[in-house]
Amino acid sequence: MSDAMLSVEDVHLRVRRFEGVHHILKGVSFAVQAGERLAIVGESGCGKSLTARVLLGLLDRKRIDISGVARFNGTDLLGLAPAAWRGVRGRRIAMIFQDPSTALNPVFTIGDQLRTVIRRGQGVTRAEADGQALAMLEAVAIPDPARVLAAYPFQLSGGLAQRVLIAMALVNRPELIVADEPGTALDVTVQEQTLRLMHRLTAERGAAVILITHNLGVVRRFAARICVMYGGSIVEQGGVDDIFARPAHPYTQALLRAVPRLTGAGLPEGIDGSVPDYLSPPSGCRFRPRCPRAIDACAVDQPLLEVGPGHQVACGRAA
């Protein structure tokens, strides 16, 4: 889709290590439209956070080779020099990480940190930054925002700290927010509240969101579209309802069966085996060694093929 706000095309990521080259991301392609909410799901180690870090320019390019294209509103992200990233990261693309307690700097007050983000992002006066900081904490429903501005991170509960991070991500009105497992360090009720808050505020401001999560329940409530990752590739993508109703890839099917059901009987099923070794991954579909339906055709790379409107799957069985 050429009119997409973000277009990621055939991104490969290789990490050079002592023992050899780990080919982790293999041909990742997806697009995000302005204001859209996309979830990226997949089991631990499948490359979700690395994909986020590619989009935020947060990888050590001396050790890591990245090829492909990531175009964000006309900017070629993979070709950006470190200095040019300053105009993008935190301004046009913001991030929210998993653990609020490590994402904030312990030696500065919340007010100092929030004002720094605002002044760097918008070049406004101190007084203007003060006003925006207070208004933003009110927008994320922090009671007594003046007290929170004067507080140090250790004085805040996890839930309050997470709200501060959401405030920091939104305050410069980014076009895109990348949220990597936001709030998984929090208890579930607080996590739910902060996700709802993020949903409302990003919708009000028209910001697109890439939400990275393990939690398919969260996806259903938060996102309109899903990319399912396995072993460094997107194996299926489509609308949330479509994927839940008609999962086409055996990995997606297994992932959905692994969701605990509150009402159903019995335990969720696990998925046998483990994620591929990126030093010598299997050829073709990387799910092949674990796939109950694998056939010979799966030993070569599988393109994403349309199986329904906006629903694509990369599977030897779908070809």
Ligand SMILES: Nc1ncnc2c1ncn2[C@@H]1O[C@H](COP(=O)(O)OP(=O)(O)OP(=O)(O)O)[C@@H](O)[C@H]1O
């Ligand atoms: N900076 C890095 N340098 C080298 N290898 C890395 C780096 N970050 C991650 N990896 C490796 O890349 C693979 C994918 O990691 P990634 O963190 O993207 O997974 P993930 O899908 O986010 O998993 P989780 O759900 O556990 O957060 C893992 O095998 C990991 O060990």
Ligand SMILES: [Mg+2]
């Ligand atoms: Mg991760």
